[in-house]
Amino acid sequence: MSSKGLLIVFSGPSGVGKGTVLKEYLAAHPDTHYSISATTRAPRPGEEHGREYYFISREQFQELIAKDGLLEYAEYSGNYYGTPKAPVQEALSQGRNVILEIEVQGAKRVLRENPQAVSLFIMPPSMKELTRRLVDRNTEDEATVRRRLDTARNEIAQAGIYDYIVVNDSLAKAVADMDSVLHAAGFSGKNADKLIEEVLKNA
């Protein structure tokens, strides 16, 4: 539809399995660029600079803020997290689709500034199933699980603002559905300025 790529805002509550859905999707679409966030928090064991995050200093982060170099950012428990603009813009201008995996508040900020973006929310089949998945991970204490479920409820209640909602019940179906909505998003009227111009021009 357009020679430029699609900016895809991708969200879903903790425990819904969005990482797994995304990994499968990206494996099938190697040309899609996955945007890596920057953070000022320290890397955890096994995390690598440029893979999980860009680990940068507070000064570097504040410089990015100052020169409008972030699509969005937020501060949690004393650490900054944000989406560097430059790699996103570079990939889009090469005609590649870009996926931002981002929580609902950040998604709202990005969508406000980028109305041409397409947004996708991964939904659990039920809160019951989400609870089961979070408990089965067995990596967090009860209070943390409870807090994550509260956040999840809040995020799910806002899912209607997303262009598309895909339920992650079976992994294969969720990946196929994601594929199908992102394919269709290429036909969106909100990205059609250039197409309309070209059709009218060619008289």
Add this chain to the structure above:
Amino acid sequence: MSSKGLLIVFSGPSGVGKGTVLKEYLAAHPDTHYSISATTRAPRPGEEHGREYYFISREQFQELIAKDGLLEYAEYSGNYYGTPKAPVQEALSQGRNVILEIEVQGAKRVLRENPQAVSLFIMPPSMKELTRRLVDRNTEDEATVRRRLDTARNEIAQAGIYDYIVVNDSLAKAVADMDSVLHAAGFSGKNADKLIEEVLKNA
């Protein structure tokens, strides 16, 4: 996503071949309900009541207006044209998708009143090709063709308000693209109130 069907607003300029695209799509989706308009104009040779249009009297049409029985209506060259609500609502409540083939002004009215509807515009590859198709029909004089092209330019310029735009270059591809966007529309966040409610309820 929802037990109710999708309301599909379907437009495109005269000569783009939307009738052919629609015919192929409906043949492949016999469960989709094609909404038939009502009009006060006289039937042309070969037209049948309940197939091309519901041919009704001016009094019957005004009664429909008075009792809010139309999704939209307009008057052209002294004749009324409109979309009766009842058959549309009945099909939607049975979970069937409903297609309204309608021009851009009517589409805007329907979309204003029915924000949950999905809208699709069939686009010619170029004005040059649209001109060729209109001339090749060989059914209209030059002045009519020129008038149709003016209307087409105006409609194409507004195509960006549609959720989806599909270019009718090859018929098979246009039908496949239509299929793919209408499938994806089933995942739209704007139809997800019920899904969100059910996920949150089932804790």
